[in-house]
Amino acid sequence: MLKGLLVLLLFQGIGEATSHYSGLPIPGPVIGMILLFIYLQLSRSELSIGLGDAAHFMIRWLSLLFVPACVGFFFLIKIPNKQWVAVTGVIVISTLVTMIITAFLMKYLMAKSKRFKPKAEQ
Numbered sequence: 001m002l003k004g005l006l007v008l009l010l011f012q013g014i015g016e017a018t019s020h021y022s023g024l025p026i027p028g029p030v031i032g033m034i035l036l037f038i039y040l041q042l043s044r045s046e047l048s049i050g051l052g053d054a055a056h057f058m059i060r061w062l063s064l065l066f067v068p069a070c071v072g073f074f075f076l077i078k079i080p081n082k083q084w085v086a087v088t089g090v091i092v093i094s095t096l097v098t099m100i101i102t103a104f105l106m107k108y109l110m111a112k113s114k115r116f117k118p119k120a121e122q
Helices: 002-022 028-043 047-060 062-078 081-115
Strands: none
Touching: 002 028, 002 047, 047 062
8 A cells, every 4th residue: 555655646746746847737636647547558567456555545534635625615704795606606517517527427438348348247
């Protein structure tokens, strides 16, 4: 698991450096995640085993990532009354769009995974 965490931190660091030195408006962790995905697709190494353990460990603590967002919500109280409708609308619309895109992506990936299974597994 430690190896997996180190690999995740390495790719996040590479992403941060790429974002910082290239001036791209994309967060470093996102660039690092894309680079990790590309590496895993091209290499087919046993690196993914350690990453799986690290990912399962981190998913157990995923709810802690929502704490800063919840704390930030309390600062919205200072927003003037005229802006509450816009803030609420953006939150609702972005949540719905995210759920719809996730559903379509999941449907596409599930169909794709069924299509590429070997004959012995079908």
